[in-house]
Amino acid sequence: xxxxxxxxxxxxxxxxxxxxxxxxxxxxxxxxxxxxxxxxxxxxxxxxxxxxxxxxxxxxxxxxxxxxxxxxxxxxxxxxxxxxxxxxxxxxxxxxxxxxxxxxxxxxxxxx
Amino acid sequence: xxxxxxxxxxxxxxxxxxxxxxxxxxxxxxxxxxxxxxxxxxxxxxxxxxxxxxxxxxxxxxxxxxxxxxxxxxxxxxxxxxxxxxxxxxxxxxxxxxxxxxxxxxxxxxxxxxx
Numbered sequence: 289x290x291x292x293x294x295x296x297x298x299x300x301x302x303x304x305x306x307x308x309x310x311x312x313x314x315x316x317x318x319x320x321x322x323x324x325x326x327x328x329x330x331x332x333x334x335x336x337x338x339x340x341x342x343x344x345x346x347x348x349x350x351x352x353x354x355x356x357x358x359x360x361x362x363x364x365x366x367x368x369x370x371x372x373x374x375x376x377x378x379x380x381x382x383x384x385x386x387x388x389x390x391x392x393x394x395x396x397x398x399x400x
Numbered sequence: 401x402x403x404x405x406x407x408x409x410x411x412x413x414x415x416x417x418x419x420x421x422x423x424x425x426x427x428x429x430x431x432x433x434x435x436x437x438x439x440x441x442x443x444x445x446x447x448x449x450x451x452x453x454x455x456x457x458x459x460x461x462x463x464x465x466x467x468x469x470x471x472x473x474x475x476x477x478x479x480x481x482x483x484x485x486x487x488x489x490x491x492x493x494x495x496x497x498x499x500x501x502x503x504x505x506x507x508x509x510x511x512x513x514x515x
Binding site for chain 2: 319320322324330331332333334337339375377379381386387388389390392393
């Protein structure tokens with residue numbers, strides 16, 4: 289059974305810093321990995337999708353990496369801004385079934 | 401245009417009632433999902449439909465019955481509501497199959513409160 293863990297549960301950093309969010313998963317037989325952002329009381333916004341054959345994906349100030357063999361993914365945020373404050377969720381897509389297994393999220397606060 | 405929409409956004413009801421949540425996607429995707437986010441913010445899949453056919457049912461009580469009238473719609477009907485059903489329910493969709501990314505797009509959620 290796939291389990292996804294995100295550490296830390298909460299992170300607070302000053303504006304302008306670069307930061308890394310971590311995601312680990314127990315079963316390396318994945319189809320893809322997706323990073324989402326969730327603002328309070330809102331839905332999920334897809335940030336980046338990495339297929340199992342890929343090592344990383346980039347979108348603007350965001351870069352996500354995937355190491356299947358070690359069961360890890362990281363989300364790198366460059367030059368953080370207060371608008372980046374949100375909960376970041378990592379979700380792993382298993383082979384065969386299309387369901388996503390989510391981590392508990394990292395609540396990120398960027399202080400002006 | 402909203403890609404994945406849900407109605408209602410908020411639903412407050414009493415124990416024992418029956419209620420429905422509707423979901424529509426205009427992305428042309430062939431697979432739709434229902435997820436539940438509990439009070440601890442943990443998201444877990446409930447159901448998945450591919451081309452109107454149920455393909456995932458994650459040990460959800462049979463009081464929950466999804467219905468997919470067509471590929472663009474997936475509704476969730478809940479009978480005999482219980483306090484523990486209070487949560488945020490998210491609908492999502494994706495395109496699966498050869499050359500598809502399987503990227504999932506989520507709706508805004510329906511906050512269900514059972515009193």
